[in-house]
Amino acid sequence: MKAFRALLRSELSVFLRDKAMLTFTFLFPLLFIVIFGYLLGGTGSASGSKLGLVTPTGVDGSRLESVVAEVGVAQLQRYAAPGDLEKAIVARDVDFGAVWDGATLTFVYDIRRTQENFAFEELAQGIAARFDLANQGRSPLLDVVPMVEGGERNADWFTLVVPGILAFSILSAGLFAVAGHVTSMKQRRLLERLVVTPMSPVALLAAIVVVRLGVVFLSTLATLVTAVALFHVAFHVNWLYYALFLVAATVGTMGLGTLLTLVVRQPSSASSLANVLSMLMLFVSGIYFPIEIMPSFLRALSMAMPLRHMADAMRYTTGVMDMSELRFWMICGTFLIGGLALLPILARYVVRVDRR
Amino acid sequence: MRGIVYLARAYLATALRERITLFWFLVFPLFVLALFSAIFANVGQTTSLTFDIAVVNLDRGSAGRVDFAASVASTFRELSQPGASGSEPLFKLHEPAAGGGDTEATLASEIDALKVGKRDAVVEIPAGFSDALLKAAEASTGSALPAEIRVHTSGGRTSSDMALGIIEQVLVRVDRHILTQLGLFDGARVVVVGRQEVGSENRALGYVDFLLPGVVLMGFLTAGLFSVPGTILFGRERRILRGYWVTPLDVPRFLAGFSLGHLALCALQFVCVWVLGRFAFGAHVNLFQPLPMLYLVLSVATFLALGFLVAALARTPNAGMAIANIVNMPIMFLGGLFFPTGSVPPALRVIMMADPVTYLADGLRASVGVNTASFPAAVSLGIPCAWIVGCAIVASLRLKWDVGR
Numbered sequence: 001m002k003a004f005r006a007l008l009r010s011e012l013s014v015f016l017r018d019k020a021m022l023t024f025t026f027l028f029p030l031l032f033i034v035i036f037g038y039l040l041g042g043t044g045s046a047s048g049s050k051l052g053l054v055t056p057t058g059v060d061g062s063r064l065e066s067v068v069a070e071v072g073v074a075q076l077q078r079y080a081a082p083g084d085l086e087k088a089i090v091a092r093d094v095d096f097g098a099v100w101d102g103a104t105l106t107f108v109y110d111i112r113r114t115q116e117n118f119a120f121e122e123l124a125q126g127i128a129a130r131f132d133l134a135n136q137g138r139s140p141l142l143d144v145v146p147m148v149e150g151g152e153r154n155a156d157w158f159t160l161v162v163p164g165i166l167a168f169s170i171l172s173a174g175l176f177a178v179a180g181h182v183t184s185m186k187q188r189r190l191l192e193r194l195v196v197t198p199m200s201p202v203a204l205l206a207a208i209v210v211v212r213l214g215v216v217f218l219s220t221l222a223t224l225v226t227a228v229a230l231f232h233v234a235f236h237v238n239w240l241y242y243a244l245f246l247v248a249a250t251v252g253t254m255g256l257g258t259l260l261t262l263v264v265r266q267p268s269s270a271s272s273l274a275n276v277l278s279m280l281m282l283f284v285s286g287i288y289f290p291i292e293i294m295p296s297f298l299r300a301l302s303m304a305m306p307l308r309h310m311a312d313a314m315r316y317t318t319g320v321m322d323m324s325e326l327r328f329w330m331i332c333g334t335f336l337i338g339g340l341a342l343l344p345i346l347a348r349y350v351v352r353v354d355r356r
Numbered sequence: 357m358r359g360i361v362y363l364a365r366a367y368l369a370t371a372l373r374e375r376i377t378l379f380w381f382l383v384f385p386l387f388v389l390a391l392f393s394a395i396f397a398n399v400g401q402t403t404s405l406t407f408d409i410a411v412v413n414l415d416r417g418s419a420g421r422v423d424f425a426a427s428v429a430s431t432f433r434e435l436s437q438p439g440a441s442g443s444e445p446l447f448k449l450h451e452p453a454a455g456g457g458d459t460e461a462t463l464a465s466e467i468d469a470l471k472v473g474k475r476d477a478v479v480e481i482p483a484g485f486s487d488a489l490l491k492a493a494e495a496s497t498g499s500a501l502p503a504e505i506r507v508h509t510s511g512g513r514t515s516s517d518m519a520l521g522i523i524e525q526v527l528v529r530v531d532r533h534i535l536t537q538l539g540l541f542d543g544a545r546v547v548v549v550g551r552q553e554v555g556s557e558n559r560a561l562g563y564v565d566f567l568l569p570g571v572v573l574m575g576f577l578t579a580g581l582f583s584v585p586g587t588i589l590f591g592r593e594r595r596i597l598r599g600y601w602v603t604p605l606d607v608p609r610f611l612a613g614f615s616l617g618h619l620a621l622c623a624l625q626f627v628c629v630w631v632l633g634r635f636a637f638g639a640h641v642n643l644f645q646p647l648p649m650l651y652l653v654l655s656v657a658t659f660l661a662l663g664f665l666v667a668a669l670a671r672t673p674n675a676g677m678a679i680a681n682i683v684n685m686p687i688m689f690l691g692g693l694f695f696p697t698g699s700v701p702p703a704l705r706v707i708m709m710a711d712p713v714t715y716l717a718d719g720l721r722a723s724v725g726v727n728t729a730s731f732p733a734a735v736s737l738g739i740p741c742a743w744i745v746g747c748a749i750v751a752s753l754r755l756k757w758d759v760g761r
Contacts, residue, residue, distance in 0.1 A: 142504075
């Protein structure tokens with residue numbers, strides 16, 4: 001126990017002195033949140049969009065304007081000529097435009113806004129359909145009433161991104177605790193010095209796990225608070241599940257780090273491999289882009305990514321998305337049991353004589 | 357001159373021998389190009405998507421003269437059949453067994469399935485739907501409420517939101533079909549809907565043409581920001597650079613050789629990305645013209661200079677990598693390489709306007725006709741040049757070439 005306390009203190013000091021690690025753990029997720037929050041906050045949703053409208057002199061635009069008001073366009077801006085509208089779209093004064101010449105309704109989009117245009121096009125289809133009916137003096141016979149069941153009612157893409165980034169923070173912390181910190185101790189022969197002391201490898205690993213858990217908890221909390229404070233994202237966190245998932249995921253990803261250290265020849269290569277793997281997982285696990293818009297082979301690949309399941313579980317614990325209790329406990333159980341099963345292997349790695 | 361060429365060759369050989377360098381400089385940009393093209397080239401199109409939905413008709417048996425509810429349900433049934441070419445259907449449909457069962461209980465169980473992600477949406481046709489629809493059809497405009505169809509979705513699931521959008525479109529078609537059947541809609545007076553795109557002089561270009569210059573610049577940025585401080589700071593710490601200083605080689609010639617090697621690495625990277633974009637993803641954008649080439653060379657020089665700036669500011673290799681990592685993300689994303697940078701708050705706008713990537717990306721894309729230039733050419737070329745001069749001054753004052761000096 002004394003050895004554990006001493007190791008805990010030293011691990012904590014090492015972490016706090018490592019400015020690069022501190023930056024990655026605390027500043028990196030915050031940067032993600034701030035940049036993505038502002039750049040992509042409204043992506044995927046047409047709510048709040050601005051429409052530019054041109055109706056040449058002599059053409060009645062009032063019916064179209066009332067339809068536009070009905071479908072939920074946040075702001076309508078009128079322009080005298082199509083040229084003015086094009087300039088406004090290019091300058092981002094409006095998100096997309098419509099030109100009604102009395103016979104044809106032409107929607108105008110900025111070709112550069114590929115990621116957003118599909119949402120504007122959906123809105124445009126709604127406008128066109130309603131206008132078509134209104135033009136014949138009819139109202140729709142059907143009214144679609146959306147009803148949200150479970151999860152966060154107003155979750156936009158950014159609301160989904162935040163728990164994804166939290167999951168990525170946990171992955172990085174767990175993965176690099178082994179395939180970075182432990183391997184670096186191995187590389188610098190620090191472990192060789194430690195194992196000749198009365199310290200047990202289990203005490204060292206326990207100290208590393210405890211420090212990482214504390215760090216992960218603080219860093220994810222800071223990220224959550226920033227997202228809520230800056231972008232008013234609605235989270236309903238189940239703190240018990242949150243804490244349990246944090247423990248399971250941290251231990252599980254440390255197990256993943258252990259696997260990486262076992263497949264590389266040089267301890268230093270483990271950190272490079274972890275870097276590559278975490279980056280690949282970041283792209284195909286539905287953190288940046290919804291999995292649903294990916295091609296089918298990437299959707300299938302994402303199922304094999306631990307980060308995808310971590311992100312889903314984190315979305316569940318933050319109340320963004322519903323999932324079955326069984327699936328949540330299976331994710332937690334898999335990570336915890338997997339991680340705990342691999343820790344003895346890591347302990348053997350700690351005391352193993354380094355390859356020279 | 358020979359020394360410079362040897363150094364350039366050594367730089368290139370070292371980079372190509374390291375698997376991790378190869379990954380970040382060659383594999384990663386190719387991966388990003390492939391991934392983004394695969395995702396965003398078809399975004400919003402539903403041809404490759406199948407939604408798991410349930411249709412629960414509570415109106416069974418309560419229909420009046422016409423069973424509109426059955427007609428709506430059959431539309432979804434038709435859309436759940438595979439296409440003529442064997443393509444995946446739009447919907448994978450779950451319906452209660454014909455003629456029996458407690459539909460209210462089925463609805464509740466389908467909603468439970470929706471909540472845990474087993475369904476993307478549940479379409480509920482409420483009791484009295486057909487009567488309400490007939491009443492709405494018979495009434496004059498606006499005097500009767502439309503018949504409700506409830507679409508249950510799961511909060512926080514993108515697939516559920518997408519399914520709702522598709523179902524709404526399907527129901528608009530159903531609405532039109534019913535109106536036409538009842539003789540209430542004149543097909544000859546349909547409003548013609550057109551589409552036009554602005555923002556690029558070349559309307560024939562696709563998303564990959566927009567993406568390709570961005571990925572090329574991302575590759576150059578990564579190479580400059582990580583490779584330069586990495587080589588210099590690790591070389592300094594491990595006293596590799598000291599080895600050079602006991603030879604007749606001086607710092608200017610070392611810099612020339614280093615820069616030449618870096619330029620060769622970037623050229624190799626550019627060729628690989630361009631070949632993949634051109635032949636695998638059908639990019640049409642022509643980067644082999646004087647002005648785009650000028651922007652590409654200027655980009656390499658700017659990011660090389662940024663790399664020297666990072667090397668000058670960092671004391672240790674780890675600190676250098678940390679600075680590079682922290683700087684990389686904001687300047688890459690705020691520079692608009694992949695995402696539009698429209699509405700950002702003033703603090704981020706300041707970074708955006710100071711970011712050389714903003715001007716290089718805009719200038720390069722405008723030079724190949726992918727977008728309309730947001731800045732005059734003098735600004736797009738001038739600001740990166742100012743960065744080169746600024747970085748060179750700081751690096752010449754601060755950068756130490758040896759641990760002992």
